[in-house]
Amino acid sequence: MSSAPELTTTRYMHAINAGMADVLEHDPTAVVMGIDVGVGGGIFTVTKGLAERFGTDRVIDTPISEMGYVGAAVGAAMTGLRPIVEIMFMDFLGVCLDPIMNQAAKLRYMTAGALEIPIVFRTQTGSGKSAGAQHSQSLEAMVAHIPGLKVVLPGTVTDAKDLLVQAAADPNPVVYVENRRLYSMKGTLDDDPLPLGQARVAVRGDDVTVVTWGQMVRECVAAAEASSASIEVIDLRSLVPLDMATVLESASRTGRLLVVHEAVQDFGAGAEIAARGAEELFDLLRVPVRRIGAPSVPMPFTPTLEQVLMPQGEAVARTAEAMVAEG
Amino acid sequence: MTHTTTTDPSEAAAAPAAAPLLDLHGTVALIRAFETAVSALYRDGEIPGFVHTSLGQEGVAAGVAAALRPDDYLATTHRGHGHVLAKGADVDAMMAELFGKVTGLGRGKGGSMHVADPRIGILGANAIVGAGIPLIVGAALSSKLLKQDRVAVAFFGEGAVNQGSFHEAVNLAAIWDLPAIFLCENNLYAEFTDSSTMTRVGSVAERTIGGYGVHAVTVDGNDAAAVHAATTEAVDRCRRGEGPVLIEAMTYRWHGHYEGDGQPYKTEEEATRWRDRDPLVVLGARIVAEGLATREELDAVERAADERIEQAVAAARAADLPAGEEAYEHVFGA
Numbered sequence: 001m002s003s004a005p006e007l008t009t010t011r012y013m014h015a016i017n018a019g020m021a022d023v024l025e026h027d028p029t030a031v032v033m034g035i036d037v038g039v040g041g042g043i044f045t046v047t048k049g050l051a052e053r054f055g056t057d058r059v060i061d062t063p064i065s066e067m068g069y070v071g072a073a074v075g076a077a078m079t080g081l082r083p084i085v086e087i088m089f090m091d092f093l094g095v096c097l098d099p100i101m102n103q104a105a106k107l108r109y110m111t112a113g114a115l116e117i118p119i120v121f122r123t124q125t126g127s128g129k130s131a132g133a134q135h136s137q138s139l140e141a142m143v144a145h146i147p148g149l150k151v152v153l154p155g156t157v158t159d160a161k162d163l164l165v166q167a168a169a170d171p172n173p174v175v176y177v178e179n180r181r182l183y184s185m186k187g188t189l190d191d192d193p194l195p196l197g198q199a200r201v202a203v204r205g206d207d208v209t210v211v212t213w214g215q216m217v218r219e220c221v222a223a224a225e226a227s228s229a230s231i232e233v234i235d236l237r238s239l240v241p242l243d244m245a246t247v248l249e250s251a252s253r254t255g256r257l258l259v260v261h262e263a264v265q266d267f268g269a270g271a272e273i274a275a276r277g278a279e280e281l282f283d284l285l286r287v288p289v290r291r292i293g294a295p296s297v298p299m300p301f302t303p304t305l306e307q308v309l310m311p312q313g314e315a316v317a318r319t320a321e322a323m324v325a326e327g
Numbered sequence: 328m329t330h331t332t333t334t335d336p337s338e339a340a341a342a343p344a345a346a347p348l349l350d351l352h353g354t355v356a357l358i359r360a361f362e363t364a365v366s367a368l369y370r371d372g373e374i375p376g377f378v379h380t381s382l383g384q385e386g387v388a389a390g391v392a393a394a395l396r397p398d399d400y401l402a403t404t405h406r407g408h409g410h411v412l413a414k415g416a417d418v419d420a421m422m423a424e425l426f427g428k429v430t431g432l433g434r435g436k437g438g439s440m441h442v443a444d445p446r447i448g449i450l451g452a453n454a455i456v457g458a459g460i461p462l463i464v465g466a467a468l469s470s471k472l473l474k475q476d477r478v479a480v481a482f483f484g485e486g487a488v489n490q491g492s493f494h495e496a497v498n499l500a501a502i503w504d505l506p507a508i509f510l511c512e513n514n515l516y517a518e519f520t521d522s523s524t525m526t527r528v529g530s531v532a533e534r535t536i537g538g539y540g541v542h543a544v545t546v547d548g549n550d551a552a553a554v555h556a557a558t559t560e561a562v563d564r565c566r567r568g569e570g571p572v573l574i575e576a577m578t579y580r581w582h583g584h585y586e587g588d589g590q591p592y593k594t595e596e597e598a599t600r601w602r603d604r605d606p607l608v609v610l611g612a613r614i615v616a617e618g619l620a621t622r623e624e625l626d627a628v629e630r631a632a633d634e635r636i637e638q639a640v641a642a643a644r645a646a647d648l649p650a651g652e653e654a655y656e657h658v659f660g661a
């Protein structure tokens with residue numbers, strides 16, 4: 001990494017790689033595990049070079065056995081290692097949920113703190129690449145619903161690194177969700193990272209508070225620039241912990257709350273934030289809380305149909321303007 | 328399929344590193360007393376939740392644990408009281424946990440199926456069939472990468488061998504040459520179901536050798552000394568870096584899958600045949616025959632075990648329930 005005084009410019013995927021390299025360099029108990037993460041450098045090249053630099057004992061290729069190796073990573077986390085274990089697509093949670101949901105999330109509690117499980121479940125999601133219904137799901141609400149898991153979703157280049165480093169240092173299981181449509185995005189690395197659990201106000205505005213995370217941060221920032229409404233964009237950065245204080249402060253000022261996510265809208269994380277906003281700010285909101293998410297439909301393969309379902313920045317701008325017009 | 332090596336109990340008897348027979352007897356007696364008491368306490372409504380006892384299988388727990396160091400790892404199943412006691416968990420804290428009291432191993436938050444004590448390598452009982460097996464592979468990975476010379480043992484039943492987690496975990500341990508021991512207690516029944524009807528290959532050892540190239544042995548699980556000998560050999564292989572071992576210990580569950588299960592799926596003839604091979608009786612007869620102790624001395628040990636458990640029950644009854652605010656503690660560490 002450059003030691004120049006100006007901020008380092010890099011890409012989202014390289015920031016993730018740099019975060020892992022940082023962790024591996026500073027913590028001899030850290031390991032990276034997953035399918036193709038070692039010699040092959042990862043199917044999106046996100047772990048490229050790590051095996052050469054840190055050895056295949058610490059950047060460990062696994063068989064295509066998610067239940068086995070994710071479970072082993074959880075066991076390793078109980079016994080002195082600090083694994084960053086990759087689940088190649090978030091959809092594959094379906095084949096390894098037990099070690100995450102029933103083991104990592106529960107064992108600290110059930111042993112009254114005797115077992116500590118410092119582990120990062122690294123995964124990625126994202127529609128818009130014709131990956132089909134089994135490779136496109138944003139399932140953050142599913143993991144956020146399970147007590148005992150932290151859930152972080154970097155939407156910026158610096159968070160791609162900072163949240164990974166912080167997740168690896170956390171004594172708890174953390175699900176770290178990348179969005180592959182951001183992999184090539186350029187940005188700078190902050191010298192003074194925000195702590196895990198604190199939301200970031202990405203754009204200041206006066207009319208509408210837009211709460212979002214992950215890939216939709218970029219869309220919402222663009223919408224704020226394009227819209228006639230003055231939009232304040234809050235990048236939550238993590239769903240667990242959930243920084244409602246920042247959301248409530250903003251929405252109490254703007255009087256309008258709009259929650260935007262790429263995941264399907266029904267029973268999504270937006271419903272939780274909308275409910276809390278309504279509960280806390282009933283008297284202060286000028287219009288009802290609104291949500292934008294994907295319809296509750298499996299993501300189709302062909303690009304034209306995919307575009308029909310994917311939430312877009314354009315809809316964010318129009319909805320914000322409609323909310324202003326409404327009251 | 329003749330790869331399976333059977334550990335003959337008579338060979339174990341002749342082994343120079345003589346099994347600590349009196350220690351094994353003491354452990355089997357303690358587990359027997361614990362499980363007998365728990366069964367009655369559950370029937371009487373003093374212990375909440377679900378309870379699965381290991382009556383009849385105590386020889387496996389005692390034999391395995393006696394071959395381990397205090398810092399070796401162990402993970403077990405919903406039927407794990409015996410393994411955890413044998414590994415050295417505090418009897419009072421165990422009993423208190425089953426009562427849901429604040430003095431329990433998990434301050435009443437885990438219960439019967441989640442007793443754990445990581446200070447002595449016990450990563451916990453587990454209520455998901457087969458889930459402890461990958462965890463133990465991870466513990467063995469830690470031991471290897473951190474150069475700790477610790478062995479990790481996963482207890483599971485033959486029912487768990489039809490879970491994918493078993494197959495994935497055994498393969499991982501094999502390809503990484505991990506110091507893991509897969510300890511299958513084959514008690515012939517997967518919950519209510521005759522296990523022989525759920526696989527074409529009845530021998531877990533054969534499935535393991537043929538499927539994964541992992542060294543596997545079958546042993547008489549009701550002979551604690553034979554289990555001890557087989558486990559000692561497996562531990563030695565692991566510490567020498569020769570990779571994982573599977574031990575299939577043939578045994579029998581006296582009670583139902585859970586306490587209260589009337590076991591209509593078993594025959595009286597089968598149950599009687601296995602009860603005649605009670606691990607406590609098998610061990611006692613051998614000790615007396617070898618002149619290591621008299622029957623009266625063994626009776627005194629068994630009475631002392633009963634008394635120890637009575638003390639633990641009294642202490643658990645007297646202990647406090649956790650305060651309400653404890654419900655919110657230990658979700659996350661700071």
